[in-house]
Amino acid sequence: MLELKNISKHYNVAGTDFTALDNISLKFRKNEFVSILGQSGSGKTTMLNIIGGLDRYSSGDLIINNTSTSTYSDRDWDRYRNHSVGFVFQSYNLISHQSILSNVELALTLSGVNKKERRQRAKEMLEKVGLGEHINKKPTQLSGGQMQRVAIARALINDPDILLADEPTGALDSETSEVIMELLKEIANEKLVIMVTHNPELAERYSTRIINLKDGHIIDDTMPYEDSTKNEVELTSNNKTSMSFFTALALSFNNLLTKKARTILTAFAGSIGIIGISLILSLSTGAQDYIDRIQADTLTMYPITIEDNAIDLSSLLELQENNNDDKEDKDKKDDKLVTTKNVTTQMLTGMQAFTGTTENNLNNFKKHIENNKDQLKDLTNAIDYGYNINLNLYNKIDDKITKLNPFEYIDNPAEDSGFATSSSNQPLNAWEELLGNKNLLESQYDLVEGKWPEKKEELVLFVDKDNQLSDLSLYQLGILNPNDLKEKQEKIAKGEEVNEIDKDISYDEILKLTFKYIPSVSFYENKDGSWISKEDDQELLEKLYDDALELKIVGIVKASEDSSVESESGKVGYTKELTDYIIENVNNTEIAKEQLDNQEIDVFTKKPFLKAGEEIQPAKLEELPENIRTYVSTLPEKEQKEALINFAEASKNTLEDNLKTLGIVDKASPNFINLYPKDFESKEKIDDFIKDYNSNIDDENNQIKYTDFVGLIMSSVSSIINVISYLLIGFVSISLIVSSIMIGIITYVSVLERTKEIGILKSIGASKKDISRVFNAETIIIGLLSGSLGILITGLLILPANRIIKSLTGVNNFAVLPIKASLLLILLSVTLTLIAGIIPSRIAAKKDAVEALRTE
Incomplete structure (x- = not known):
C-alpha cells in the first residue's frame, strides 16, 4: 500500500549540508497503528511530512499502490493530501477565525462537495469525536483536548486511507492524552495511522508497530512488513481539488x-x-x-446663422491678427531703428470685402441639410429655418382695434439726422419662433406659471430673472396703450418732464392676454382686375378682427438659475406650427396664387416688373396723386421730367417687394438658417460640413458665406x-x-x-x-x-x-x-x-x- 524506498532527505542550513533521512526503506500495511520514536533531530517529522506530501524527498522514491510518486505534479500531490491523507498536529493548527464546523468543512470544500452535504458530514464527524454541541464555537473557545479532537475530525472528514499524527498529545495532559490515543487506536482498526511521538509509554500501550529512528536511520522496527499486493485498495483519487471563490471570500472575510x-x-x-x-x-x-x-446656452444665443443676404466680416476681424504675424519672420537689422509696417493695402482690401454683400442660395443648402440630417443629428441641438412672415397682430385697447405687431409707434430720430440704416428703419419686433428643441428650452428656462405652448394658438412670454418686464414690453403687449408713446416722445423732444411707469401685473392678467392674427393679404380687394389695399377701411378691419385666429399667452418663463442665457424680457415665443399655418394660409389666398402663377406681372399695377438693365420710364403726370401733381406741374420742364422719373422709380415694385408686402413665403427658400451646435467641438464639425458643401460648388457665387463670431472669439476654449x-x-x-x-x-x-x-x-x-x-x-x-x-x-x-x-x-x-x-x-x-x-x-x-x- 505505502512504501518508502531508499528515501533520503538533505537540507542546506546556512551553507552547511544536513541529512535528515539517509536511505530509509519502509513498507506499511493498509491498517495498523505505527508509532515512530526517536530523539529530536532524528528525522521523525521529516519522514511524516514526506509520507504526507508536505515535503519532497531528495532521492529514492515514495511508492503508493505500486505507483512511483517521482513523476507527481503539484496537482497530484494536492489530490493526495486532500483525499488520501489526514494530518493531526501537536499544536492543532486550526484556523482561529473560523468556527470548528467551518474548519472541518474546509477539506470537503476543496473536494468539491456541495454545501448541504459537507455541512451534514462535518456535523456527523464532530458528533463522533464528541463535539456535537460545540459546532458554532471558535477554536479559542475550546480546551486543548477539544481542539485536538477537532483536528482529528478535520483529518478524517474526507475518509482518508492514512492518518498522520505529529505529537498529537504533546500539548495535552495525561488524562486527555489517553482519550486522544484511544480515538487514534480505534481509527487504526480501519486505516493506517502513523504517529510521531516522544512518549515511548503511550507508543507501547496503543501502537501495533514501533519504529525507532536515530540520525536519519532506522535502528529498530518491531513488526516489519513484507511485500503483499493482495486486496490492496486504491490510495489516490482522480478527483481534482479546488477551493471555490466563495469559500476564499468567507475565509478572508472572517479573518478581516x-x-x-x-x-x-x-x-x-x-x-x-x-x-x-x-x-x-x-x-x-x-x-x-x-x-x-455654458456652451449650449452660448450657442443658443449665438447659433451659426446663415442669411440669404450675408456680409462676411471674418476677413476684417482677422486682419489685425494677420498683420501681427507678418513681422515675426523678419530679421531686425537694428534694435534702435523704427521700422515701417505696411497695413493700408490690406486694410483697404479688407474694407472693400466688408462693404460687399453676398447672396446665399439657401434653397440648395436647405436641401443639402435635409439630405444629411443623420450627419448633423449628433452635432446639433436644433436646426431652425427662418422666414420673413408678416405676423400682423391686433388687440382691442380702449374699445379700439390697435395694431401691436409690427410695432410702429416710435419715430426714429436717425431718419432726420441722416444716420438712418436699414436696421434702424425696421419696426420693433417682440415676437419670434421658439427654438425647435423643446428639451433644450426647458433645460435653460424655468416655467414660472402656466405651461409651454403646444398648439399654434398658444404663446409664451419671457420675463427676466427678476420677473420684470420693460415698460416698452407693456406697450408692445397692449397692456399699456401704444398710442401714448407718440405723445411721450414729443414731450421728451421738447424737454418736458414725463411720468415713469410703475405698474405691477399679476400672472393671471398676463395669462388672459389674447391677440388676433390678420394676414396682410386679407386687406386686399380685387377691383376691376387690380388688387387694391383697404387697410384703412375700419368696417373691413372690424369684420376681419372678429373672424381672425386668436392667439393666447399660456405660459410665463424665465432663464433658470443655473443657465447662463439671459431672458429676452418681453419676448413672446410662438410655435413652428403657427409659422407653418401662416405660410400655408397666406400662400393659398387668391392674390398670392395670382402673383405666384404670374411672376412677371405686378398684381397691384397689372404692369410687368422692371427687368434687369431696363430703363425706367417717367411716370405720367395724371398718374400722380392730386397734391403731388399740382406741385410738379409748377416746376420747370427739366425738373418736372426728373420728378416724374424719381416718382416712377420710387413707386416701381419688384417681385420680391410684392412677396414681402403680401407675406408670401416659399418654404423651400428660407431667409435664414440657424444651426445650434451642441458644443464648440460640434460647431467646428458643422463648420467643416459647410466647407465640404462649398468645396463641391464650382461657382463661388453659390457658395455659403457667413460670419462665425463665436468661432473667432471662443476658438481657444476647447x-x-x-x-x-x-x-x-x-x-x-x-x-x-x-x-x-x-x-x-x-x-x-x-x-x-x-x-x-x-x-x-x-x-x-x-x-x-x-x-x-x-x-x-x-x-x-x-x-x-x-x-x-x-x-x-x-x-x-x-x-x-x-x-x-x-x-x-x-x-x-x-x-x-x-x-x-x-x-x-x-x-x-x-x-x-x-x-x-x-x-x-x-x-x-x-x-x-x-x-x-x-x-x-
Missing part, C-alpha cells in the same frame, strides 16, 4: 473581522485615493456639465478644457499609483500574518491557485470596502463643497458624482487592489508548507 479596527483603517487608507479621484471626478464632471451648459483635463488625469494617475503600492504592502503584511493558515490549507490539499485565490479574495474585499467608503465620504464632502462653490460663484450643485461613475470607481478600486495583490498572493502560494506550519 478578527481585525476590525485595522481593517477599517486599512480600508480608509485605501479609500483616500478613491476619495481624491472621486472628488476630482465630481468637480470635473460638474465643471464639464457647467461648460456644456484647448483650455483639454489642458485642464490632462492635468486632472495626471493627478489621478499619481493617486492610483500610491493607492496600489499601499494595498500591495498591506496584502503582503496579511500574507506574513496568515503564513500558518497557508500551511494548514496546503496540508489539507489546497493548491497554489487556491492559496492565491484566498488572498485575491481578501484584496477584493478590501478594494470593495475602500471603494464604497471612498464614495460615501465623497458624497459627504460634496455637500459642503457645493455650498462653498455656491457662495463663491452662485452656481448650484456644481460638484456631482454620477451613479455610473461611482460604480465604476468601486470597480476600479477592486481592480487596483486585485492587481496590487498579485505579487503578495503569488508569494503566499509559493510558501513551503512545512515552513509555514512552523510559523507562530
Whole structure:
C-alpha cells in the first residue's frame, strides 16, 4: 500500500549540508497503528511530512499502490493530501477565525462537495469525536483536548486511507492524552495511522508497530512488513481539488473581522485615493456639465446663422491678427531703428470685402441639410429655418382695434439726422419662433406659471430673472396703450418732464392676454382686375378682427438659475406650427396664387416688373396723386421730367417687394438658417460640413458665406478644457499609483500574518491557485470596502463643497458624482487592489508548507 524506498532527505542550513533521512526503506500495511520514536533531530517529522506530501524527498522514491510518486505534479500531490491523507498536529493548527464546523468543512470544500452535504458530514464527524454541541464555537473557545479532537475530525472528514499524527498529545495532559490515543487506536482498526511521538509509554500501550529512528536511520522496527499486493485498495483519487471563490471570500472575510479596527483603517487608507479621484471626478464632471451648459446656452444665443443676404466680416476681424504675424519672420537689422509696417493695402482690401454683400442660395443648402440630417443629428441641438412672415397682430385697447405687431409707434430720430440704416428703419419686433428643441428650452428656462405652448394658438412670454418686464414690453403687449408713446416722445423732444411707469401685473392678467392674427393679404380687394389695399377701411378691419385666429399667452418663463442665457424680457415665443399655418394660409389666398402663377406681372399695377438693365420710364403726370401733381406741374420742364422719373422709380415694385408686402413665403427658400451646435467641438464639425458643401460648388457665387463670431472669439476654449483635463488625469494617475503600492504592502503584511493558515490549507490539499485565490479574495474585499467608503465620504464632502462653490460663484450643485461613475470607481478600486495583490498572493502560494506550519 505505502512504501518508502531508499528515501533520503538533505537540507542546506546556512551553507552547511544536513541529512535528515539517509536511505530509509519502509513498507506499511493498509491498517495498523505505527508509532515512530526517536530523539529530536532524528528525522521523525521529516519522514511524516514526506509520507504526507508536505515535503519532497531528495532521492529514492515514495511508492503508493505500486505507483512511483517521482513523476507527481503539484496537482497530484494536492489530490493526495486532500483525499488520501489526514494530518493531526501537536499544536492543532486550526484556523482561529473560523468556527470548528467551518474548519472541518474546509477539506470537503476543496473536494468539491456541495454545501448541504459537507455541512451534514462535518456535523456527523464532530458528533463522533464528541463535539456535537460545540459546532458554532471558535477554536479559542475550546480546551486543548477539544481542539485536538477537532483536528482529528478535520483529518478524517474526507475518509482518508492514512492518518498522520505529529505529537498529537504533546500539548495535552495525561488524562486527555489517553482519550486522544484511544480515538487514534480505534481509527487504526480501519486505516493506517502513523504517529510521531516522544512518549515511548503511550507508543507501547496503543501502537501495533514501533519504529525507532536515530540520525536519519532506522535502528529498530518491531513488526516489519513484507511485500503483499493482495486486496490492496486504491490510495489516490482522480478527483481534482479546488477551493471555490466563495469559500476564499468567507475565509478572508472572517479573518478581516478578527481585525476590525485595522481593517477599517486599512480600508480608509485605501479609500483616500478613491476619495481624491472621486472628488476630482465630481468637480470635473460638474465643471464639464457647467461648460456644456455654458456652451449650449452660448450657442443658443449665438447659433451659426446663415442669411440669404450675408456680409462676411471674418476677413476684417482677422486682419489685425494677420498683420501681427507678418513681422515675426523678419530679421531686425537694428534694435534702435523704427521700422515701417505696411497695413493700408490690406486694410483697404479688407474694407472693400466688408462693404460687399453676398447672396446665399439657401434653397440648395436647405436641401443639402435635409439630405444629411443623420450627419448633423449628433452635432446639433436644433436646426431652425427662418422666414420673413408678416405676423400682423391686433388687440382691442380702449374699445379700439390697435395694431401691436409690427410695432410702429416710435419715430426714429436717425431718419432726420441722416444716420438712418436699414436696421434702424425696421419696426420693433417682440415676437419670434421658439427654438425647435423643446428639451433644450426647458433645460435653460424655468416655467414660472402656466405651461409651454403646444398648439399654434398658444404663446409664451419671457420675463427676466427678476420677473420684470420693460415698460416698452407693456406697450408692445397692449397692456399699456401704444398710442401714448407718440405723445411721450414729443414731450421728451421738447424737454418736458414725463411720468415713469410703475405698474405691477399679476400672472393671471398676463395669462388672459389674447391677440388676433390678420394676414396682410386679407386687406386686399380685387377691383376691376387690380388688387387694391383697404387697410384703412375700419368696417373691413372690424369684420376681419372678429373672424381672425386668436392667439393666447399660456405660459410665463424665465432663464433658470443655473443657465447662463439671459431672458429676452418681453419676448413672446410662438410655435413652428403657427409659422407653418401662416405660410400655408397666406400662400393659398387668391392674390398670392395670382402673383405666384404670374411672376412677371405686378398684381397691384397689372404692369410687368422692371427687368434687369431696363430703363425706367417717367411716370405720367395724371398718374400722380392730386397734391403731388399740382406741385410738379409748377416746376420747370427739366425738373418736372426728373420728378416724374424719381416718382416712377420710387413707386416701381419688384417681385420680391410684392412677396414681402403680401407675406408670401416659399418654404423651400428660407431667409435664414440657424444651426445650434451642441458644443464648440460640434460647431467646428458643422463648420467643416459647410466647407465640404462649398468645396463641391464650382461657382463661388453659390457658395455659403457667413460670419462665425463665436468661432473667432471662443476658438481657444476647447484647448483650455483639454489642458485642464490632462492635468486632472495626471493627478489621478499619481493617486492610483500610491493607492496600489499601499494595498500591495498591506496584502503582503496579511500574507506574513496568515503564513500558518497557508500551511494548514496546503496540508489539507489546497493548491497554489487556491492559496492565491484566498488572498485575491481578501484584496477584493478590501478594494470593495475602500471603494464604497471612498464614495460615501465623497458624497459627504460634496455637500459642503457645493455650498462653498455656491457662495463663491452662485452656481448650484456644481460638484456631482454620477451613479455610473461611482460604480465604476468601486470597480476600479477592486481592480487596483486585485492587481496590487498579485505579487503578495503569488508569494503566499509559493510558501513551503512545512515552513509555514512552523510559523507562530
